[in-house]
Amino acid sequence: MFIESALDDCVLTIVLNDPARRNAMGAGMRDELATALDRVNADGSVRALVVRGAAGNFCSGGDLTAMPPENMSTARDRLAQVACLVRQLCGLPIPTFAVVEGAAAGLGASLALACDYVYMADDARLMFPFSRLGLLPDGGILHSLAARIGISKARQLLLEGRTVGAEECLRLGLADYCHPPDQLAKEAAASAGNLATRAPLSVEGVKRALAGGLPSLEDAFVFEHRDQPACYFSSDFAEGKRAFAQRGIPAFTGL
Known part of the structure; x- marks a missing residue:
C-alpha cells in the first residue's frame, strides 16, 4: 500500500x-x-x-x-x-x-x-x-x-x-x-x-468561485446572483442564524 x-x-x-x-x-x-x-x-x-x-x-x-x-x-x-x-x-x-x-x-x-x-x-x-x-x-x-x-x-x-x-x-x-x-x-x-465545522455550502461556493483565479468585479456579482439565493433558503443558513442568535455553535449539514 x-x-x-x-x-x-x-x-x-x-x-x-x-x-x-x-x-x-x-x-x-x-x-x-x-x-x-x-x-x-x-x-x-x-x-x-x-x-x-x-x-x-x-x-x-x-x-x-x-x-x-x-x-x-x-x-x-x-x-x-x-x-x-x-x-x-x-x-x-x-x-x-x-x-x-x-x-x-x-x-x-x-x-x-x-x-x-x-x-x-x-x-x-x-x-x-x-x-x-x-x-x-x-x-x-x-x-x-x-x-x-x-x-x-x-x-x-x-x-x-x-x-x-x-x-x-x-x-x-x-x-x-x-x-x-x-x-x-x-x-x-x-x-x-x-x-471542518464551517458551512459546507459556503466553503464549496468560495472554492468554486476562486478556482479559476481572481474573478473580476462583474464575475463576482454574477456568482453571487446565481448562487446566493439558494443559500438564503438552505437549512445551514437557518442553523447559522439560530446559533448566532443564541451565541452557540452551529451544526451544519450541507443542506
Whole structure:
C-alpha cells in the first residue's frame, strides 16, 4: 500500500507512504491516491482533508527510475494521469491541507501547492528542480505557483531550479504557516478541524468561485446572483442564524 488514510472528527488524513523512496509519486501511488480522492469526493462525512508524507518527507516528486516512459504515447498518458490527479485535489469541495516535512520536490511541490493551505515544518523545503533535470514544470505548478506568488517570482524560481526553505516560503506566500516539526501535525489538524465545522455550502461556493483565479468585479456579482439565493433558503443558513442568535455553535449539514 502506498496510501494510508484515517478519518477523525470529519477530517481525513491521507499519508503518502513509500519511505524507501521518500514517497516518490510512482504509478502505484498515483493510482491509489486517485482512488482515495474519489472516495473523499463521494463521502459527505469528510469535511476537511490533510495530505502528508510518511517518515519525515512529503514527496520527492515523480519516480525518476521510471523515466523516460516507454514511448511518446505512454508519456502523454502519464501526464494526463497526473493532470487528472491534480484536478481531483483542486476540485474537492472541502478545505485541503498539505503538511510538508522534509522535502516536497517537483511533482511533490505541485501536489502541496494544489492544496488550499500549506503547513511547513520550519526545516522543510520546496524544491523546483525541473530546469536542472531538463524537464518542464508539471503537475499544474505553472499555474499554482504563479497564483500564490505572482508570475515574475514564479518565473524566477522555475528558471533557476530553486530550493526554497520554509522561512522564505512563508515570506513569499508559498507556505501559510510554519511550525517546529514536533508541533506541525497538531497545528494543521487543529486548523483542519476548525474549518471542518464551517458551512459546507459556503466553503464549496468560495472554492468554486476562486478556482479559476481572481474573478473580476462583474464575475463576482454574477456568482453571487446565481448562487446566493439558494443559500438564503438552505437549512445551514437557518442553523447559522439560530446559533448566532443564541451565541452557540452551529451544526451544519450541507443542506
